[in-house]
Amino acid sequence: IENRAGAVILCDHSFIGSHKYETDFPVTQLDEQISLLQKNGFRFISFEEFIAGKRSGSRNVLITIDDGNVSAFFAYRTVLKKAGIRPLFAIYPSAVGKRSYAMNWEQIRELSVDGCTIASHGFSHQRMDDAAMLANPAMIEREIRVSKRIIEDNTEKTVEAFVYPFGAHGRGI
Numbered sequence: 001i002e003n004r005a006g007a008v009i010l011c012d013h014s015f016i017g018s019h020k021y022e023t024d025f026p027v028t029q030l031d032e033q034i035s036l037l038q039k040n041g042f043r044f045i046s047f048e049e050f051i052a053g054k055r056s057g058s059r060n061v062l063i064t065i066d067d068g069n070v071s072a073f074f075a076y077r078t079v080l081k082k083a084g085i086r087p088l089f090a091i092y093p094s095a096v097g098k099r100s101y102a103m104n105w106e107q108i109r110e111l112s113v114d115g116c117t118i119a120s121h122g123f124s125h126q127r128m129d130d131a132a133m134l135a136n137p138a139m140i141e142r143e144i145r146v147s148k149r150i151i152e153d154n155t156e157k158t159v160e161a162f163v164y165p166f167g168a169h170g171r172g173i
Helices: 027-039 047-052 070-080 105-113 130-135 137-155
Strands: 002-004 007-012 043-045 060-066 088-091 117-120
Touching: 027 043, 027 070, 047 060, 047 117, 060 070, 070 105, 088 105, 105 117, 105 137, 117 137, 130 137
Parallel strands: 007 060, 043 060, 060 088, 088 117
Antiparallel strands: 002 007
């Protein structure tokens, strides 16, 4: 959870409910959270609204969902879409359609057509911090450029956002 300029940014990952990961919880819990936030006067905004400064007061929420887990697609269809919420999905293309846990390009295109933002999350979800930049700047450049190109080729939309894997960030990137 991060509060930036009148908006809270919630970052989720998966909605399996297995409790295997700290960032995973069931879709029913997501539905309860959305209802609770709405009942308490929070307004959900899209990435485009966030960037454009289209916020009302201090109770704005932007939902981001990292990694492209297929459970996130189903959470969108069953909870978020019904609530009119268009989250930002941070995708790393090396897993798309190749890993059992990952969405496929058809699902990602559906999200994009529905108005969700598809962001780059690197090509293969590598750590990208200052140490990585110093150790292997070519890897960082490849992760960013290749991911952007593949997502744009598959969604036919310009990728305008990048989400650092592992929440890392670097001053030199």
